Amino acid sequence: MKKVKKEAEAGRSKASSAxxxxxxxxxxxxPLKKRRFGKLIKMLTDSGEIKILEAxxxxxxxxxxxxxxxxxxxxxxxxxxxxxxxxxxxxGPRTVRLIFVVILIGVPVIFSALFLDRTASRRLEGILxxxxxxxxxxxxxxxxxxxxxxxxxxLALASQSDPMIDEWVLENLAADIRLTSLSxxxxxxxxVSAEFAMKVPRxxxxxxxxKRAKESEEKKGGGLSFDTDLLPSVNLQFDSAxxxxxxREDLEAEYKDLIDGLDDDIDEAREVGExxxxxxxxxxxxxxxLAGWTALVTDGKDLAEDLKSQSEIIEEYRTRISRxxxxxxxxxxxxxxxxxxxxxxxxxxxxxxxxxxxxxxGSAIGSYLGPKAEVIFNKINxxxxxxxxxxxxxxxxxxxxxxxxxxxxxxFPVRLPPRFSIxxxxxxxxxxxxxxxxxxxxxxxxxxxxxxxxxxSGMSGVEGSLAADLTVDGRSGADRIIDGKAASSGWxxxxxxxxxxxxxxxxxxxxxxxxxxxxxxxAASGKAVISNWSGRLSGGTVDIVSADSPPLxxxxxxxIEQGVPLLKLSLAEGMFESWSKALAESILPLGAEQAKxxxxxxxxxxxxxxxxxxxxxxxESADLNDLGxxxxxxxxxxxxNLQDWTNKAAGGMNIPGTEDIxxxxxxxxxxxx
Amino acid sequence: MxxxxxxxxxxxxxxxxxxxxxxxxxxxxxxxxxPGGTLLWIIxxxxxxxxxxxxxxxxxxxxxxxxxxxxxxxxxxxxxYRLLTLDALYRPMGRFLSVPFIGWLRLDDSFVFGGLVLxxxxxxxxxxxxxxxxxxxxxxxAGKIKAVFHRIGAKVPLIGRLAKAVTAVRGGAL
Numbered sequence: 110m111k112k113v114k115k116e117a118e119a120g121r122s123k124a125s126s127a128x129x130x131x132x133x134x135x136x137x138x139x140p141l142k143k144r145r146f147g148k149l150i151k152m153l154t155d156s157g158e159i160k161i162l163e164a165x166x167x168x169x170x171x172x173x174x175x176x177x178x179x180x181x182x183x184x185x186x187x188x189x190x191x192x193x194x195x196x197x198x199x200x201g202p203r204t205v206r207l208i209f210v211v212i213l214i215g216v217p218v219i220f221s222a223l224f225l226d227r228t229a230s231r232r233l234e235g236i237l238x239x240x241x242x243x244x245x246x247x248x249x250x251x252x253x254x255x256x257x258x259x260x261x262x263x264l265a266l267a268s269q270s271d272p273m274i275d276e277w278v279l280e281n282l283a284a285d286i287r288l289t290s291l292s293x294x295x296x297x298x299x300x301v302s303a304e305f306a307m308k309v310p311r312x313x314x315x316x317x318x319x320k321r322a323k324e325s326e327e328k329k330g331g332g333l334s335f336d337t338d339l340l341p342s343v344n345l346q347f348d349s350a351x352x353x354x355x356x357r358e359d360l361e362a363e364y365k366d367l368i369d370g371l372d373d374d375i376d377e378a379r380e381v382g383e384x385x386x387x388x389x390x391x392x393x394x395x396x397x398x399l400a401g402w403t404a405l406v407t408d409g410k411d412l413a414e415d416l417k418s419q420s421e422i423i424e425e426y427r428t429r430i431s432r433x434x435x436x437x438x439x440x441x442x443x444x445x446x447x448x449x450x451x452x453x454x455x456x457x458x459x460x461x462x463x464x465x466x467x468x469x470x471g472s473a474i475g476s477y478l479g480p481k482a483e484v485i486f487n488k489i490n491x492x493x494x495x496x497x498x499x500x501x502x503x504x505x506x507x508x509x510x511x512x513x514x515x516x517x518x519x520x521f522p523v524r525l526p527p528r529f530s531i532x533x534x535x536x537x538x539x540x541x542x543x544x545x546x547x548x549x550x551x552x553x554x555x556x557x558x559x560x561x562x563x564x565x566s567g568m569s570g571v572e573g574s575l576a577a578d579l580t581v582d583g584r585s586g587a588d589r590i591i592d593g594k595a596a597s598s599g600w601x602x603x604x605x606x607x608x609x610x611x612x613x614x615x616x617x618x619x620x621x622x623x624x625x626x627x628x629x630x631x632a633a634s635g636k637a638v639i640s641n642w643s644g645r646l647s648g649g650t651v652d653i654v655s656a657d658s659p660p661l662x663x664x665x666x667x668x669i670e671q672g673v674p675l676l677k678l679s680l681a682e683g684m685f686e687s688w689s690k691a692l693a694e695s696i697l698p699l700g701a702e703q704a705k706x707x708x709x710x711x712x713x714x715x716x717x718x719x720x721x722x723x724x725x726x727x728x729e730s731a732d733l734n735d736l737g738x739x740x741x742x743x744x745x746x747x748x749x750n751l752q753d754w755t756n757k758a759a760g761g762m763n764i765p766g767t768e769d770i771x772x773x774x775x776x777x778x779x780x781x782x
Numbered sequence: 783m784x785x786x787x788x789x790x791x792x793x794x795x796x797x798x799x800x801x802x803x804x805x806x807x808x809x810x811x812x813x814x815x816x817p818g819g820t821l822l823w824i825i826x827x828x829x830x831x832x833x834x835x836x837x838x839x840x841x842x843x844x845x846x847x848x849x850x851x852x853x854x855x856x857x858x859x860x861x862x863y864r865l866l867t868l869d870a871l872y873r874p875m876g877r878f879l880s881v882p883f884i885g886w887l888r889l890d891d892s893f894v895f896g897g898l899v900l901x902x903x904x905x906x907x908x909x910x911x912x913x914x915x916x917x918x919x920x921x922x923x924a925g926k927i928k929a930v931f932h933r934i935g936a937k938v939p940l941i942g943r944l945a946k947a948v949t950a951v952r953g954g955a956l
Contacts, residue, residue, distance in 0.1 A: 151799050154920045155928075200802070201834050210832060292882035512817065512851045516859040516893025519866040522876035525885070 130178060131189035134196040140173035141166060152195050161188060226250050233264075243267050244315035246275070257286040267315030268308070275315075278306045290526045297549075298531045305538030360437050371426060378419040385412055527551030540568030550583070558582035573600035573615075591623040591631075603643070611644040611654060631669040636681060638662040657695065659687045800920065804912035806836040810843030811908045812901035814851065815858060820894055822887045843912075854900075855893070862896020 141149070146166060153159050165188050166174035179185050230250040237245035249262020261282040265275040282303040290297035388408060394401025530549030536542070544562045552558050559581040566574035577595040596618045603612030621633035640660035645652045662681035667674065680688075809830060816823045830840060865871060879890060888894045 148799065154924050156925070198836070199834055203832055203834055206832050210828075289882060293885045512848075513855045513859060513893055515817075516891045516896065517863050519863070519890050519892060521879050521890060522873060523885075523890075524876075524880040 130182065131186045133176060133189050133192045136196060137166075137176055137192050140169065140171075140175045143168075143172055143174070146174045149195060152198060153191070158191055162191065221254065225252050225254075237264075237266065238318040241266055242318065243269050243276070244272075244317050255288075257288040259284045259286070265309070265311075267311065267317070269317070272315040272317075273311050275309045275311050276307065278309045280304045280306065287526075287532075293525050295526045296529050297526050300533045300535075301531055302533075302535040303537075305536065307539060360433075360440060363433055363436070374419075374422050374426070378423060381412070381415045381419050385416060388412055525554055527554040530555050541565040552581075552583040552587075553585055556584075558584065558587070574598055575600075587625055589622045590625050590628055591621070593619075593621050595619045595621075595635075602639075607644070609644050611642070611646045613639045613643055614641040615639055627670075629671050633667045634665065636662060636664050638681075652695075653692075655695075657691075659691050661688070800916040801913055803836050803839045803916050804909050806839035807843040807912040807916075808905050808908035809835070810840040810845075811847050812905050813840070814844045814847035815854070815901040815904060816897040817894055818848075820888055822889070822894060822898060825887075858896035858900045859893045860896070861900060862892035862894070862898075865899060866890065866892055866895055 137149075150159055150162065153162070161184070165179060166176055168174050179188070229252055230247045233250070234245045234247045237247070244267035246263065246265040246267070247261065248264075249260065251258075251260040253259075259282075261279070264279040264282065266277045268274040268276040280303070282301075284301040285299040287297040287299050388405075391405070394405060527549050528551050530547060530551070531545060532547065534543070534545035534548050536544075542564045544564075546560045547555055547557045548559045548561065549555065561577075561579040561581075563575065563577045563579075565576075575595065575597040577593065579591070579593040580589075581591055583590060598614075598616040600615045600617075601612065602615050604610045615637065616639075617635060617637040619633050619635035621631065623631050638660055639662075642654055642656055642658045645656075646654035662684055664679050664681050666677040669675075813823065813827055813830075816826065831837070866875065875890075879885060889898070
């Protein structure tokens with residue numbers, strides 16, 4: 110062994126002494142066992158290379174082969190190259206690639222662990238601000254991937270009219286996702302809860318994204334935001350948007366320049382013209398008035414010069430105006446062309462194709478990951494489709510020609526979690542509470558139905574309360590797919606806003622269900638009670654319903670089968686009695702009075718006639734009474750006179766039966782009438 | 783195409799034992815049989831890229847057999863469907879698919895399952911066939927082909943490029 114080591118050291122020292130001698134991989138510097146050398150030889154295909162290596166590794170006395178560098182450097186180099194390649198082709202992991210993969214996976218994981226909350230918070234704010242156009246606040250965001258939990262302390266959207274108010278606030282949002290469900294390509298949220306509020310005062314003023322965007326837009330210049338209902342917001346660069354205003358500005362400036370001096374110059378030219386006319390109309394001086402003629406000529410010359418300069422100025426104006434008109438015409442045509450081009454661009458943007466999609470993607474990548482990422486994306490995109498746009502038809506054709514995409518899916522009795530399920534749910538907002546258990550789909554897999562409970566009470570602006578329970582059971586063998594109960598009370602209603610419009614408080618209950626046997630049939634039944642009547646309902650001259658009316662309870666049954674509704678209504682027990690009593694007490698007396706009045710109207714004349722007859726009769730009766738009285742008195746007087754007369758005829762003799770005689774006389778007188 | 787062909791040729795003459803090269807080729811065939819883009823394919827492919835395997839042989843074989851995919855795809859799909867619809871497999875497969883993460887492998891898809899089964903069956907068979915072919919090639923053809931390439935390469939640029947590519951990828955460099 111010592112000898113071997115010494116030889117190896119000697120070999121090494123010899124190799125190091127010769128600086129230019131190529132090094133072979135360390136694994137081959139040690140003595141190689143026969144088996145290992147055999148393996149090495151087997152890795153070679155070229156018989157020439159095999160011979161070289163056999164010569165370079167002579168077999169020692171111990172049967173091992175040791176590397177012996179050849180004297181010829183070229184050969185040594187060749188051996189080194191072969192051995193390096195053989196070494197490279199060894200088995201085992203590729204360390205560099207492995208490290209690269211570890212970094213590739215590890216860096217995002219570490220990054221997420223350290224900065225995920227902050228990054229996600231910022232990203233969420235950005236998305237919300239882009240979508241809503243108002244200031245969004247995300248606070249207390251905590252994402253724990255190992256636990257599968259997401260917490261948001263506060264998510265607020267500021268009011269667009271008042272910067273000190275948050276219009277919508279979501280607080281204490283907590284969601285726990287069951288990570289194991291993801292291993293089955295399913296999503297199960299064990300618990301989710303949130304509180305919702307509106308119009309909450311802010312501590313600091315909102316900073317609207319529109320302002321920021323506008324400022325950055327102003328800085329950047331160009332480009333118009335292109336937003337329609339059909340398309341996502343796209344920032345297209347329109348040439349005409351910049352070109353046309355700048356053209357207009359230039360032309361206006363030129364026109365202003367032109368016009369500025371023109372009026373003065375025109376006035377001046379007119380004045381010169383007038384001066385010329387005056388001069389021409391002036392009376393000529395005498396033949397001998399030399400001075401006069403001289404003055405006239407001097408004036409004429411001056412005037413001619415002025416006229417010349419003015420006409421030049423005017424000519425210059427004409428040229429400039431003509432040139433400006435030409436420029437304006439060209440600019441107008443150019444502007445129109447630019448606008449038409451932009452209109453075509455909009456048309457292109459509206460039609461959805463691969464290029465548009467790529468543009469959008471590029472723009473999205475640019476906005477989220479920066480301009481460099483956008484450039485990289487565009488380059489990759491260009492490499493992907495070097496021969497231009499690939500049509501849908503060609504893609505289809507290719508897929509038809511190429512491999513199959515998928516086969517047939519075979520069902521197995523797999524025990525999977527439901528595709529989507531929320532174990533427990535709790536939302537509260539403005540006096541309303543929504544609770545749920547096992548909310549989701551695939552009830553068979555979940556092993557339980559979905560149960561939802563809604564309670565509304567004390568909601569601002571709403572007087573009534575509502576409580577509803579809903580059970581959705583999609584399990585095979587379940588009696589009812591939907592089963593629910595709802596009860597409400599204190600809900601004010603009115604047929605209008607006037608004082609006389611009928612209204613009151615509504616209290617209602619409902620039991621509804623959909624049977625598994627007949628899923629097309631929805632059945633609901635319950636009771637509705639209207640109380641505290643307000644306003645009135647008139648039936649002709651009579652108020653059927655008024656504030657004094659008793660509560661009205663109606664029982665109903667509603668069925669909807671294949672879209673055809675059928676409603677049955679009936680008065681609740683005791684309603685008939687209470688309403689008939691109420692009607693008897695209020696309507697009947699009033700009706701009697703009205704009947705009386707109507708009767709009186711109808712028989713009034715007749716009654717008057719009767720009264721008149723009665724009066725006449727009474728008068729006649731009075732006359733008769735008077736006459737009777739007179740006769741009575743006369744009778745009495747006659748009786749008195751007959752008595753007296755009888756007494757006087759008998760000469761004092763007592764004649765018997767004088768009463769019979771008086772009676773006979775009275776009878777005789779009565780017959781006279 | 784030139785590179786693919788070059789890879790395959792170079793793999794046959796690469797520095798490595800014929801068995802390892804044949805194994806890499808057999809794995810390439812298996813990867814070609816399994817539909818690409820599935821998680822199953824990725825799970826098999828990525829680790830192979832991280833170990834010292836003759837990647838030229840693997841990728842070359844995979845590329846060549848992928849070209850033939852339209853021919854054997856219907857067969858592997860129908861094989862997968864037949865197997866998946868076997869009564870004996872109904873419950874065990876149900877239990878197997880109930881294992882976490884297995885659902886992601888799309889093994890209930892007849893095409894994926896057929897490709898996997900065919901690939902697993904083909905792996906040992908292909909290994910021995912390729913082992914034999916590599917041995918024979920190295921023994922009888924490698925030298926001659928190399929010489930032919932070098933001779934023609936001087937005159938025809940395309941062949942010259944091919945020979946260059948063969949040299950470049952030799953030893954599983956690619």
